[in-house]
Amino acid sequence: MVEVAGLRHAFDGKPVLRGLDLQVGSGEIVVVMGSSGGGKTTLLRCLAGLLRPDDGEIAIDGTSVIxxxxxxxAKTGLVFQYAALFDYLNVAENILxxxxxxxxxxxxxxxxxxxxxxxxxxxxxxxxxxPDELSGGMRKRVGLARALCMEPKVLLYDEPTSGLDPVTAYSIDQLxxxxxxxxxxxxxxxxxxxxSVMRVADRVAFLAEGEWLFNGTPAEFASxxxxxxxxxxxxxRAESLVR
Ligand SMILES: Nc1ncnc2c1ncn2[C@@H]1O[C@H](COP(=O)(O)OP(=O)(O)OP(=O)(O)O)[C@@H](O)[C@H]1O
Ligand SMILES: [Mg+2]
Structure with a gap:
């Protein structure tokens, strides 16, 4: 459903994505983790067709993003970090x-x-x-509704639980x-x-300096x-988040 092969991108001559391959099956949830500056947002922007990579191929449901x-x-929905709602439009107009x-x-x-x-x-x-009358969790939900109403085949979520309290984060993971x-x-x-990763992921891929350091199941990830x-x-574990 999502197929990435040999994805490369550099900013100002500095390599950020160094030949990434990634396959996401139909209905699968893959969580991309990684060190700060590792290239996660850059990868997402390439998948969403917002940034044209230097090299490589990306197909969404068989259609080449390149x-x-x-x-x-048109086949891709993006749920932005902080929902990115238009403050001057009500919820209905944001969704539409x-x-x-x-x-x-x-x-x-x-x-x-x-x-x-x-x-x-x-x-x-x-x-x-x-939007300013909504809580953080509600804003994220509206952001998802806006993406869903375009009937995408693939949804890309950028840090969907960042900035939320643990209970709200849990509800967004469930969503x-x-x-x-x-x-x-x-x-x-x-x-x-x-x-969140342990709750939602079918597969976890960990990006470090533009390459996959790990790609496997959450159980394998935890071990x-x-x-x-x-x-x-x-x-x-020290924060007793996983056992
Ligand atoms: N538009 C840009 N112009 C120049 N450099 C950029 C640009 N966007 C990202 N970079 C650089 O590319 C590298 C990867 O950035 P990216 O935002 O993809 O990382 P990230 O994994 O999302 O990090 P974080 O966890 O901090 O959000 C960083 O060194 C960043 O400074
Ligand atoms: Mg980022």
Whole structure:
């Protein structure tokens, strides 16, 4: 569903992605972790068609992001860190923003879509609120609703639980899994939160200096004995996040 081969990118001559391969199967949730500056956001931007890599191939549901960026982008939903809602638009107009650029909607259609999408993300009765009237968790849900209403094949989440309290983070993790279970959504989640990773990932890929240091199941991830992954696991255990 997502296929990445030989992905390379450098900024100002400094290599950031050094020939990455990645396969994400249909309906699979892959969590990308990694050291700060390791290239996670750069990878996500390449997948979303927002940054053209120096070299390599990326296919989303069989469509090349490099050769057919418009078509590939139409199959990809991006849930931004901090939701990135437009402060001057209410929740309904935030959700409809992308869709309105693609097709004309009657008032009734618009209301139906908004109500349906808000239901899907577990929010009701907030269509007329402004973003600054929402909690952090609600904003993330609206960000997901906005991505879902474009009916993507693949969802990319950038740090979906960062800045949230543990209870809200838990509910967002559940929402990511529910969305996959309900829609069979292929998902790539960038996260630095080991607790979230253990809850949502079918597979974990750990990026360090532009290369995969690890790619395997959460159980295998938790039993890595050396290097940056082991340090991260040890730290999480010390904070009693994993046993
Ligand atoms: N637009 C850009 N121009 C120049 N350098 C960039 C640009 N974007 C990212 N970089 C550099 O590329 C490297 C990887 O950055 P990236 O944001 O992908 O890392 P990250 O893994 O997401 O890190 P973090 O965990 O801190 O978010 C960093 O050294 C960063 O400074
Ligand atoms: Mg980043």
């Amino acid at each position: 050769r057919e960026p418009e078509q590939a982008r 923003f992308g869709l309105r650029r693609r097709k004309r909607l009657s008032a009734r259609q618009a209301k139906e879509i908004v109500d349906d999408q808000l239901g899907q993300v577990g929010l009701e009765g907030v269509a007329d609120l402004m 990511i899994v529910e969305t996959r279970d309900r829609l069979g959504m292929t998902s790539v989640v960038v996260s630095h939160d080991v607790t 890595v004995k050396e290097g940056a992954v082991a340090e991260l696991i040890a730290k999480a």
